[in-house]
Amino acid sequence: xxxxxxRGERRARPSRSLRSxxxxxxxxxxxxxxxxxxxxxxxxxxxxxxxxxxxxxLGSAKKFVGLDNYRRLLVDDxxxxxxxxxxxxxxxxxxxxxxLVALFIAVLLNDxxxxxxxLFRTIxxxxxxxxxxxxxxxxxxxxxxxxxxxxxxxxxVGISGPGWLASPDWALEGIVLMTVWRDLGFYMVIFLAGLQxxxxxxxxxxxxxxAGPWRRFRHVTLPLLNxxxxxxxxxxxxxxxxxxxxxxxxxxxxxxxxxxPLSSTRSVVIYIVEQTFxxxxxxxxxxxxxxxxxxxxxxxLIQFRLVQRRFEY
Amino acid sequence: xxxxxxxxxxxxxxLLTVGALTxxxxxxxxxxxxxxxxxxxxxxxxTLLPEQVNLDNYHAVFETADFVRYFFNSxxxxxxxxVSVLLTSSMAGxxxxxxSFPGRDAxxxxxxxxxxxxFQVRVIPLYVLAxxxxxxNTYAGMVLPTLVDAFGIFLMRQYMMSIPSxxxxxxxVDGAGELRIFVSIVLPLAKPALSAxxxxxxxxxxxxxxxxxxxxSTPDMYTLPLGLAQFAGRFLNRTDLQMAAATMTVVxxxxxxLLMQKRFIEGMATTGMK
Numbered sequence: 001x002x003x004x005x006x007r008g009e010r011r012a013r014p015s016r017s018l019r020s021x022x023x024x025x026x027x028x029x030x031x032x033x034x035x036x037x038x039x040x041x042x043x044x045x046x047x048x049x050x051x052x053x054x055x056x057x058l059g060s061a062k063k064f065v066g067l068d069n070y071r072r073l074l075v076d077d078x079x080x081x082x083x084x085x086x087x088x089x090x091x092x093x094x095x096x097x098x099x100l101v102a103l104f105i106a107v108l109l110n111d112x113x114x115x116x117x118x119l120f121r122t123i124x125x126x127x128x129x130x131x132x133x134x135x136x137x138x139x140x141x142x143x144x145x146x147x148x149x150x151x152x153x154x155x156x157v158g159i160s161g162p163g164w165l166a167s168p169d170w171a172l173e174g175i176v177l178m179t180v181w182r183d184l185g186f187y188m189v190i191f192l193a194g195l196q197x198x199x200x201x202x203x204x205x206x207x208x209x210x211a212g213p214w215r216r217f218r219h220v221t222l223p224l225l226n227x228x229x230x231x232x233x234x235x236x237x238x239x240x241x242x243x244x245x246x247x248x249x250x251x252x253x254x255x256x257x258x259x260x261p262l263s264s265t266r267s268v269v270i271y272i273v274e275q276t277f278x279x280x281x282x283x284x285x286x287x288x289x290x291x292x293x294x295x296x297x298x299x300x301l302i303q304f305r306l307v308q309r310r311f312e313y
Numbered sequence: 314x315x316x317x318x319x320x321x322x323x324x325x326x327x328l329l330t331v332g333a334l335t336x337x338x339x340x341x342x343x344x345x346x347x348x349x350x351x352x353x354x355x356x357x358x359x360t361l362l363p364e365q366v367n368l369d370n371y372h373a374v375f376e377t378a379d380f381v382r383y384f385f386n387s388x389x390x391x392x393x394x395x396v397s398v399l400l401t402s403s404m405a406g407x408x409x410x411x412x413s414f415p416g417r418d419a420x421x422x423x424x425x426x427x428x429x430x431x432f433q434v435r436v437i438p439l440y441v442l443a444x445x446x447x448x449x450n451t452y453a454g455m456v457l458p459t460l461v462d463a464f465g466i467f468l469m470r471q472y473m474m475s476i477p478s479x480x481x482x483x484x485x486v487d488g489a490g491e492l493r494i495f496v497s498i499v500l501p502l503a504k505p506a507l508s509a510x511x512x513x514x515x516x517x518x519x520x521x522x523x524x525x526x527x528x529x530s531t532p533d534m535y536t537l538p539l540g541l542a543q544f545a546g547r548f549l550n551r552t553d554l555q556m557a558a559a560t561m562t563v564v565x566x567x568x569x570x571l572l573m574q575k576r577f578i579e580g581m582a583t584t585g586m587k
Contacts, residue, residue, distance in 0.1 A: 026412035033405035036461035047438035123333040133538035134559035
């Protein structure tokens with residue numbers, strides 16, 4: 001009896017030696033992560049901040065320039081500003097349709113009576129596990145203006161398709177099309193998980209109260225799905241602002257830097273890589289990367305605000 | 314009432330089927346084009362099936378680029394990255410979930426905050442670091458940024474919170490050492506989270522492009538996506554060869570996915586929080 005009480009007390013308030021024993025073990029378990037975080041996250045972050053204040057062609061001496069890199073990026077550099085516009089435009093243009101279509105398909109699939117439900121879910125998800133580089137080249141061929149499948153299919157319904165990747169006005173839209181296709185399944189899965197967490201009883205209660213399918217969706221399902229939609233939006237925006245691989249694959253060639261035609265698809269990350277690794281100038285690109293970081297934080301914060309307000313009920 | 318339900322059902326199936334076919338078309342086109350000759354691919358109106366299934370494109374790809382080597386490199390890099398992330402995440406997640414020590418919550422917030430840092434901010438110093446340590450164009454350099462994952466730590470911590478502390482305490486009372494408790498009690502109970510994290514890390518590693526592009530400089534270090542990009546860049550107008558190479562790049566992960574799709578989809582849904 002006394003031992004039991006003692007053990008209970010011990011658990012509630014461990015002795016000092018036991019506490020330091022536990023703390024030691026906690027840090028044993030944490031050590032590998034902390035060492036690697038230090039080496040691959042915190043040290044590079046500190047260095048990036050430092051580099052951004054220097055003019056530093058790799059291999060020669062660093063020269064301290066203060067905030068000059070930032071000033072040039074924000075004031076003088078029209079190319080950087082354009083890359084920000086391209087990136088924001090791409091993000092809005094790809095995230096909104098992806099979320100809308102994914103939500104639509106998830107609602108259609110969220111029906112226990114539906115036959116072949118598993119098969120549909122698998123098919124819509126398949127593009128998510130395909131290599132982005134590989135499908136980039138596939139879409140490059142599909143979007144070819146004269147023989148490509150996309151314009152051929154548009155021709156069947158009487159639309160004369162645009163020049164897509166060959167046209168400065170349509171290249172980014174072509175990349176958007178491919179991105180929507182590839183990411184759809186991922187968001188669909190997030191929404192399906194959210195839909196399945198909605199209790200049947202709530203929807204049944206709304207039905208008994210006389211709410212039709214649209215009103216049930218609008219006033220019951222949608223507000224309850226709010227966390228999933230916000231999650232999808234934040235993931236989509238963070239990914240969208242880091243646009244790189246699609247542009248590199250779909251617009252680059254041996255003769256031509258990626259980002260064309262006429263810089264119409266040059267995203268911020270493409271610009272950072274171009275400014276850093278071609279002349280091997282570490283300072284300017286680091287400053288641009290920090291501005292991208294700030295942009296991502298601002299947009300994500302705005303999003304948390306907006307979405308919280310829109311679906312309050 | 315019945316009639317409308319049926320029309321609704323029919324239009325639902327119709328929509329889903331048309332959508333599913335649209336989703337599959339690019340991939341089917343890729344596979345079929347990989348067996349076609351270049352004039353067949355460029356033909357107007359487009360043809361569906363190749364005139365004859367020939368493997369010439371695949372032969373040509375293997376003759377000019379070592380895709381077996383790229384595949385091998387991708388596997389090695391993914392394996393190192395998965396093992397390291399599972400190990401570091403489960404250990405750190407366990408410490409955050411089941412130990413109390415001074416500064417725990419502050420440290421956890423710091424780890425979580427790193428999730429907001431885009432890779433591009435770290436990439437330039439990481440490149441300089443890899444260059445200083447002579448890790449450019451080596452496996453060690455290729456895996457360097459993927460050895461630890463804040464999201465993995467978060468996922469494991471959340472999952473391990475649900476493991477009853479009594480289990481761990483009673484093992485301690487029975488005299489089990491801390492390492493043994495972790496290996497034989499905590500890890501087996503955390504299997505679902507470990508499997509989700511495995512899938513997520515595998516996909517991330519298989520897909521990674523920017524970092525290998527900067528670090529790998531000779532073909533013997535290329536990964537599949539990088540090897541494909543270099544190959545396709547060289548044969549920019551040879552859609553036939555590109556599609557054979559693209560098919561070879563897509564198929565391995567696709568097979569893994571089809572073999573364990575339920576786990577894959579559930580794993581991606583849980584890890585969707587990233």
